[in-house]
Amino acid sequence: MDVRINKSTLSLVEGDITSEETDAIVNAANARLAGGAGVDGAIHRAGGPSIMEECRKIGGCQTGQAVITTGGSLKAKYVIHTVGPVYQGGVKGESHLLKSAHLESLKLASAKRLKSIAFPAISTGVYGYPVNEAAHIALKTAIDYLNEHDDLELVRFVLFGRKTYDIFTDELRKLI
Numbered sequence: 001m002d003v004r005i006n007k008s009t010l011s012l013v014e015g016d017i018t019s020e021e022t023d024a025i026v027n028a029a030n031a032r033l034a035g036g037a038g039v040d041g042a043i044h045r046a047g048g049p050s051i052m053e054e055c056r057k058i059g060g061c062q063t064g065q066a067v068i069t070t071g072g073s074l075k076a077k078y079v080i081h082t083v084g085p086v087y088q089g090g091v092k093g094e095s096h097l098l099k100s101a102h103l104e105s106l107k108l109a110s111a112k113r114l115k116s117i118a119f120p121a122i123s124t125g126v127y128g129y130p131v132n133e134a135a136h137i138a139l140k141t142a143i144d145y146l147n148e149h150d151d152l153e154l155v156r157f158v159l160f161g162r163k164t165y166d167i168f169t170d171e172l173r174k175l176i
């Protein structure tokens with residue numbers, strides 16, 4: 001599903017983010033940038049060891065913040081590593097932190113003058129965020145950003161599996 005937001009395209013696809021050709025893909029990293037399961041492991045496996053070398057030099061990333069490395073052997077030129085919150089019932093500032101993770105990633109893409117960025121469904125795997133709530137926050141943050149900025153041509157969400165894709169599609173329909 002593609003929609004036009006201001007001068008940009010917001011796109012939802014079902015798939016594997018490691019094969020995306022956007023300028024940057026976003027990694028749902030952990031605070032130590034140490035690699036792990038899920039999309040993080042998949043990105044490091046597909047992109048090769050140079051991404052982890054750069055992560056080690058950076059050292060870490062706080063929850064809600066974002067850092068950037070090159071994309072190693074990925075098609076994407078950059079990986080933006082952001083750390084979403086662990087869901088703890090929704091009363092520990094998780095929504096603010098999840099919004100911040102998306103916003104800081106978008107700002108980093110703009111600062112690097114990138115034109116396209118792809119996000120996974122941050123925090124919805126091991127970190128346990130309910131997918132519908134996470135989708136609402138992720139999509140609203142992207143829509144608000146695109147309404148205020150003209151530089152990014154494409155913001156894509158690459159959803160792993162039909163169920164997550166369908167939930168994102170439902171939430172997007174409610175927002176537009």
Ligand code: ADP
Nearest residue numbers: 016017028038039042120123124125126127160
């Ligand atoms: P978190 O720790 O932030 O919850 P996970 O990697 O456990 O991160 O999960 C985040 C989302 O990424 C989940 O929806 C998971 O299904 C999805 N995911 C896992 N592998 C991939 C992949 N290769 N491409 C896109 N999304 C993926």
